[in-house]
Amino acid sequence: MANAFENAMKQLAEVAKRAPGVVGTEIVEYLHHPVRIVDVEFPVVMDNGSRTFFHGYRVQWNNLRGPFKGGLRFHPQVDMDEVKALAFWMTIKCAVVNIPYGGGKGGVAVDPKRLSAGELERLTRAFTRSIADVIGSDKDIPAPDVNTNAQIMDWMVDEYGKITGKIDYALITGKSLGNGGSEGRGTATGQGAWYVFEAYQKKLGLGETCKVAVQGFGNAGQVIASLFYQHGHQVVAVSDSHGGIYQENGLDIPAVITHKTSTKTLAGFPGAKEMSQEDLLTCACDVIAPSALENQFTKEIAPRVQAKVILELANGPTTPEADEIFAQKNVTVIPDVLANSGGVATSFFEWQQNKSNEHWTEQQVFEKLKGLMDAASQDVISIADQHHLTQRQAAFVLALKRIGEKI
Numbered sequence: 129m130a131n132a133f134e135n136a137m138k139q140l141a142e143v144a145k146r147a148p149g150v151v152g153t154e155i156v157e158y159l160h161h162p163v164r165i166v167d168v169e170f171p172v173v174m175d176n177g178s179r180t181f182f183h184g185y186r187v188q189w190n191n192l193r194g195p196f197k198g199g200l201r202f203h204p205q206v207d208m209d210e211v212k213a214l215a216f217w218m219t220i221k222c223a224v225v226n227i228p229y230g231g232g233k234g235g236v237a238v239d240p241k242r243l244s245a246g247e248l249e250r251l252t253r254a255f256t257r258s259i260a261d262v263i264g265s266d267k268d269i270p271a272p273d274v275n276t277n278a279q280i281m282d283w284m285v286d287e288y289g290k291i292t293g294k295i296d297y298a299l300i301t302g303k304s305l306g307n308g309g310s311e312g313r314g315t316a317t318g319q320g321a322w323y324v325f326e327a328y329q330k331k332l333g334l335g336e337t338c339k340v341a342v343q344g345f346g347n348a349g350q351v352i353a354s355l356f357y358q359h360g361h362q363v364v365a366v367s368d369s370h371g372g373i374y375q376e377n378g379l380d381i382p383a384v385i386t387h388k389t390s391t392k393t394l395a396g397f398p399g400a401k402e403m404s405q406e407d408l409l410t411c412a413c414d415v416i417a418p419s420a421l422e423n424q425f426t427k428e429i430a431p432r433v434q435a436k437v438i439l440e441l442a443n444g445p446t447t448p449e450a451d452e453i454f455a456q457k458n459v460t461v462i463p464d465v466l467a468n469s470g471g472v473a474t475s476f477f478e479w480q481q482n483k484s485n486e487h488w489t490e491q492q493v494f495e496k497l498k499g500l501m502d503a504a505s506q507d508v509i510s511i512a513d514q515h516h517l518t519q520r521q522a523a524f525v526l527a528l529k530r531i532g533e534k535i
């Protein structure tokens with residue numbers, strides 16, 4: 129399996145090679161090195177009274193532009209290289225969307241679906257204690273990521289408050305609404321990706337009714353599928369970690385969400401054909417939105433992809449080899465560091481509200497979000513046009529310039 133961190137460093141090297149004179153060598157060197165890596169093991173008392181040790185990580189990649197920022201992932205695949213890659217991508221992402229943060233990421237190697245609610249809470253609290261020394265509302269601000277949610281963020285704020293003797297809501301973003309969370313944060317990644325898609329729609333000559341496939345039906349995937357559906361596009365395929373479903377004339381996405389919520393699976397959705405993940409990635413459609421994990425588009429799959437546009441809601445779904453194949457095939461990849469940056473942008477709004485003790489309406493949040501996403505998309509598009517770069521290379525150039533100004 130491709131290594132996410134090696135891929136991330138290849139992306140950086142590629143940009144340095146493709147845009148010499150546009151990005152300085154000094155910032156490229158800077159971004160090869162993390163500021164701090166925290167690697168912890170901690171015990172959790174399980175429901176049967178036994179004690180299990182878990183492995184957790186927090187990588188603080190770079191803070192030239194502001195405090196480290198990035199989510200926490202609970203997944204069996206979490207390891208140091210994955211977290212390093214994700215922390216590096218957060219650094220690039222926060223600069224692309226122009227918010228005053230650096231990049232960090234963390235996680236615990238665990239399958240949370242195998243834990244009871246009580247075990248999950250105890251694990252979250254124990255992990256919070258393990259990393260408490262290095263986080264803080266002006267130092268490093270965690271958030272949700274794969275398999276983590278508002279409830280988990282609420283427990284973290286509470287546990288950290290017990291250590292410091294004071295609740296500081298700005299410590300974490302992605303909290304519940306009753307606990308310092310922001311309107312719109314729950315759907316922000318999908319919403320932001322939608323604004324980016326709209327910004328690219330004309331440029332890419334995409335019509336009003338595209339055929340769309342969405343890989344991953346978690347938070348980001350469900351929201352982007354719903355937005356495509358609401359705007360009259362045909363979502364022909366969606367998948368979750370077990371497999372996908374396909375309907376040539378477009379799936380009824382609200383009905384699919386109801387089906388998935390009640391049966392916990394996509395399988396058996398009336399009238400749809402079942403398909404594998406691989407079939408979904410190579411199905412006949414105009415746009416694919418990978419919204420799950422890294423390394424989905426590999427050099428084996430990329431040549432068979434039929435879509436003309438890839439809207440990356442996941443982090444790192446395309447390997448550098450696949451990127452090259454897509455560039456040759458004229459497939460436009462709207463990169464993760466732009467397309468999914470609506471999540472962290474709205475985290476920044478949540479943090480601002482916590483710092484100033486305000487509560488904004490969803491409309492206020494989405495207006496601001498649209499402003500940031502539009503500006504970032506236009507910045508990336510114009511750099512790509514000016515320097516004949518792919519959208520990913522252009523996004524990196526933009527980020528490197530912005531971070532480089534802070535050296």
Ligand code: GLU
Nearest residue numbers: 198199271273471472475
């Ligand atoms: N986990 C999200 C991401 O990968 C959000 C991070 C945040 O809000 O800090 O962008």
